[in-house]
Amino acid sequence: MKKFPLATLAILATLLAGCATPPPPHLDTSLTARGQSSRVKFIILHYTVADLQRSIKILTEQEVSAHYLLTDTDEPKFYALVDENRMSHHAGVSSWKNFSNLNPASIGIEIVNAGYTDTPQGRVYAPFKQAQMDQLIPLLKQIAARHQVPPQNILGHADIAPQRKQDPGPRFPWRQLADAGLIPWPDAGQVMAQRSLFDVQLPDMFWFQKKLAEHGYAVPQTGVLDEATRNVLFVFQSKYRQSKYDGEPDAETAAILDVLTRPASPPAPQPSPAPVPVPVTVQ
Incomplete structure (x- = not known):
């Protein structure tokens, strides 16, 4: 057996020690900070302008992505493509009120829908299936409750990028979302x-x-x-x-x-409760 000088063995030991993976740090999770909130401030709705198989291919194999994909099958279902705690690439160049670049602060939901067809009579938009809305509304309620997303921040892609997007388009039944208490609606x-x-x-x-x-x-x-x-x-x-x-x-x-755009009316003052008579004890 070949013997190595002690100096060489020391060098080899140092190199091997450097290559070893250090143990993970001990994380004590017994404490929770009060000052925290969800990263999610917005929910953005899209249509795919593609059939289901092409939508899946685009949203799973390309750079564009979404947290959820709602199918257009007879019994629609959701594919959860990106965890809600991670950012998906669905909004692009975008803004709403004082916010810009909404990807990091939003959840994107893609709905399988043909979008539109240009005809000699003009652009014709594809309707959404009621079965899709029956699945979408409960999920929106869950996400909004989970992240405390206010109704004014449930938006379409066109709202946050009106110069380049039209989705989910004028056939999307926004009124159903309003009736479910999910978005504001004018009286x-x-x-x-x-x-x-x-x-x-x-x-x-x-x-x-x-x-x-x-x-x-x-x-x-x-x-x-x-x-x-x-x-x-x-x-x-x-x-x-x-x-x-x-x-x-x-x-x-x-x-x-x-x-x-009218300011919200302050709540009406409530009448003060009538004073409760104090019983008097007669000696």
């Missing part, structure tokens, strides 16, 4: 009252742009009805007035926008 009576005023005098473009920005959209503040502003109006109308979404400012759009 019809207030809208009608405001519309009668705006029918007489339509606000100028500065007003529309200011109100759209108050609602949350990234929109130019130029006072000019440019293409960017039309795109934002289209997205707003396709969500809150799905009977007409032409991107044109009109009295009904102004009324809906005005109602949605």
Whole structure:
């Protein structure tokens, strides 16, 4: 057997010690910090513009991803593709109110849907199956409760990227989400009252742009009805007035926008309880 000098053995021992994996640090999890919150502030809804198999391939093999994929099968189900504690790549360049780059702060849900088809008569959007909504609404309620996501932060991809996205499109049944208490919705009576005023005098473009920005959209503040502003109006109308979404400012759009951006009314004062008589003991 070949013998190595002691100096060589010492060097070899040092090298082997350096290659050894150190033991993991001991983590004491008996304490919990009070100052913490979920990273999730938003839930963003998308359509896939692809069939189920292609949607799966795109969302699992490419850089784009989502936390959940809702199928369009006869009995729709969810694929959980990314853990809620991790970031998925679904929002891209995005903003809402004072937030930008929403990927790290959101959960993305992709819904299998054909999106739209361009025809000689115009763009035709594909409907969503009611069975999909029956699965989506309970999941949204669970996610919102789990992460304390407020109703105003459950949005479509088009809301956070109106210059480049239209999903989930004007056939998505937002009103069902409103009826389930998941998103804000304008009161019809207030809208009608405001519309009668705006029918007489339509606000100028500065007003529309200011109100759209108050609602949350990234929109130019130029006072000019440019293409960017039309795109934002289209997205707003396709969500809150799905009977007409032409991107044109009109009295009904102004009324809906005005109602949605009104400050919340303070709760009505509650009457003080009547004093409880103190029993008197007669000696």
